[in-house]
Amino acid sequence: MARVNVDGGTLVVEMEGLDKLWALKSRLEIPLENVRGATIDPGIVREPKGIRAPGTHLPGVLVAGTFHINGQRVFWDVRDPNKAVVIELADERYARLILQVDDPRATVNLIEHAKQPPA
């Protein structure tokens, strides 16, 4: 599970508990101008994940870490698909973050209303 907050102009993602270990990452900071949007998407866990490097993939149990698909780098940290949120980025190391959060609706609202309006 990840905790997502907005601190000034920055989106801060912190992995909680053992997810730090599985994902090999404890914290991500993304400037809000590089955040394009957030979406509740339980169905995304059924999509092909691509090649894991580095991270942990126990199909049906846990997807955590960095995956490469179609030339894009995607960060996953999901156990419970019903709480999965997709955060689309631009000009960042990751093309998107797919995170399990405690309250998907609140997280999506927070990000959608904090991000810069599209040009």
Place this chain on the structure above:
Amino acid sequence: MIRMGRPRGFDEAEAVRSAATLFARRGYDGISVDDLVSHLGVHRNSLYKTFGSKRGLYLRALRWHLEHQVAPLLDAIRQAPDAATALHRSLDAQAAGADIGLLLMAVADRAPSDPDVAAEVERALADFDQAITQALTGGSPPPSPQAPAGDRPPPAEALAPALTATVLGLHLRGRVGAPAAEAVAALAGRLDRH
């Protein structure tokens, strides 16, 4: 690996049109990303890459709807020769080649909780008010206030929001098959007496 120039592999305008139809029928929360992927013929990755989020796509679809599906109805109302014709035309979206389904849905579904949707909806309702005002005044400027205030009918601009609400309400009633023609005829009759 250079993939910047790679085509998206789907028709973006067509995806926005189809999304407008889906959201109009089932509302924002009634459409999942799975639904969008299967109905729009767009891969999930492309969907996120193009629109940023489901809400990004919804806003694009709403703006497209207002510009291409609602605008023809407003034109038909503006061009009406009198108030009665304007009211009859406003109820027959199909005849104008128009559709206000997503607007009606957005007013109740998303506008109360999404400021960007609320702003789009408010602009659309103001356009309705303006079109109805124009139909009521026949495009002429409001008469100069010669008569004492008590004797004058309410100016068209003051009446327009109530008529906009009536038009939207009759569209909603029409969804359950309630006939609007008689109500419109009665209302038009009252208006013409002023």
